[in-house]
Amino acid sequence: MFIRLIAESMRRSPGRKAMAAAAVAMGCAVATAMLGVMLDVGDRMNRELRSLGANLAVRPRAQTLPVEIGGVSYRPVSSEEYLNDSDVPKIKTIFWHLNVTSVAPSLKSVVRIRDIEAPVEGVWFQKGLRASASAWKVDGQWVDDSQPDPNGRECMIGSALARRLGVSPGSDLALFGKTFHVQGVLTTGDEEEDRVFVRLEALQQLTGRPGRVTQILVGALTKPEDEFARKDPAKMTPVEYDRWYCTPYVTSIAHQIEEVIPAAVARPIWRVADNEGRVLGKIRGLLLLVALAALISAGLTVWSVTATTVMERRSEIAIMQAMGATDWSVGAVFAAELGILGAVGGIAGSVAGAQLAHWVGRAVFDLAAQLPPLLAPLVVLLAVLLSLAGAAQPLRRALQAPPAAVLRGDA
């Protein structure tokens, strides 16, 4: 009887039911899309901010103080200290290795070109420099160093230095008595504009420092610093320390790098690390509040649809009551009907919402959003609950009204 009642009701006015379900579905689509984008955007923006450059600098645990201005060292080369080539891959073995987006080792030196003392840096072009500095402008081409070659004679040169020397992409340049081919001219706005870049292995060989690097710049996706991150790890309780260690704060990543390379000091570059956190925090906060506004409106939509559905059917309720149905059985029929409505609308809405979130992700970041798997069931559950909640008040009013008055059309 119960099931027949519900089935009948569904069949009798499919149009009306479909409209209500569609409204619920739309509310759920907004909620899913909004939450999906909100949860996803932090990670995407974090990657976007990586184009500011590395946020960690790894240097040898030196006894001496560097005396360096604009990349030119004022200290004899013999007193320099180095890290080893073999240390570089170790950075990819730390606990948060998946958050490390770029590792850029470099070896610094100075070279005399005609009468100019120019800083020269040996680098990884494709894996290092290019990955950590996507905002740099290049005239010509990046050096393709995917195959190591100590005899590779390609170089890139900063635009200020290129202008002084009168070289352009395609010209040749004499460095360390060898002829180098200029592949690209870099415009960065910073000190790199006065530098020459060559392959790391080539510079190691030419300056007689095989296997040495001066510093490693690391780009990592980090969690914005909060109160907890500012605590001194040395004074933490073991539980706090574990929590700190297992959170990708820039300081804990620095600590982990020092663990795998004991001869190194890893320091956050605060200019990048500090602001990254602040900007990300603002973006998250903004989207959170917009999402909140959208969720409230989606909730109200679902609520108003079910309230209307019940209000329209007061005479039906009166008939059921007149035939002797108890308040409970009337309530059960409506709860079942609206539950089905909420579930159907919720499922359709969360599927559509996921598509919309992917669409937003693709339109802004060229990459579909990744939604947490629990999101859809949660939205459906919320839709069902809200449908029931929306019906509760008007249903109570309808049940309290005397059936005779309703049926006569007085109430």
Added chain:
Amino acid sequence: MFWRYIASALRFRRRRLLVAFCALAVAATLATVLFSVYSDIERKMRHEFRGYGANLIVAPADGATTVPLEGVAEAERLGLVSAPFLYTPGRVNGENVVLAGVDFQRSGPLTSYWRVAGERIADDGECLAGVRAAAHLRLEPGSRVEVEGSPCVVRGIVTSGGPEDSQILLPLRRLAESRGIQGAASVIQARGDGQRLEELRDDLARALPETEVRLLRAVAETEAAVALKVKRTLFLLAALILGITVLCVANNFTALVLERKREIGLLKAIGAGERRIAALFVCEALMLALASALAGYGVGLGAAWWIGRSVFGPVGAVGVDFQALFPVALTTLAMAAIATSLPLARIWKIEAAAVLRGE
């Protein structure tokens, strides 16, 4: 008669209409919030990037080693925040160290990312020490050091992760005097409005012909990219939310007409023309929409102000955009009119006798 009918129709069905009113008011609120937040978001996001410090660098041109100090005044005249820096190798307590001359009064906004233990500003006879230099020379705030032969008190220890870490920072004037440098600096850093950066760079380059004015691409491009992406995300989400809300409200308003079959039948029976009935319904919907738009606008402005304030702090509280009223009211009214008009064709089809008999 026409208006009396509308007034009593609104009163008689107030409970049902209240639901419709709420739905539409929520839509209007949402529209106002999104419009206000969106119209201002780019400026606010760019403002957040101020902590990255300089986005323009005035560097010595080919062959020269210094830039004229007038560059600072020129930059300030163009509305930029700017500060000169002077770098030179020197001796501190008998060790070779890079000495940095800093105009502490001006450099503050450009170096907000420095983490300083102690004072941020050093006067004559005082200095700040980078954290590596301090560790190496065993300095702490209050220590006395000998810089270039004259005594100096360390006021603070600077941690930045950059070159400052291994420098000793002195007041620019003092370092310049001891080196016999007049009216010059190694580099001038400046920060300008990211949206007109190219223009500012060109203006500054014209004003300072013997220097090279460089644009820090990493900062400028990331700022532009992030501001643009936040704006686009917000735009798409706003369009999405509004689109779906419009559909929902339209659904609601359509139902308002459909459920009044008997009333339409009755009106027809007592001789009302179809056009007149349609006009009645549209008028009703428009009045409802106008009330919703005003209510939604008020609440929405409040919400936008609150979002602006709680995300961007008191500085960013300008999130209220009063111009939102016109588009919001227009959208709301159009939405109500269209949603009500769609099912109006039914008025012509309804047969008074059949409906009233209950068939």
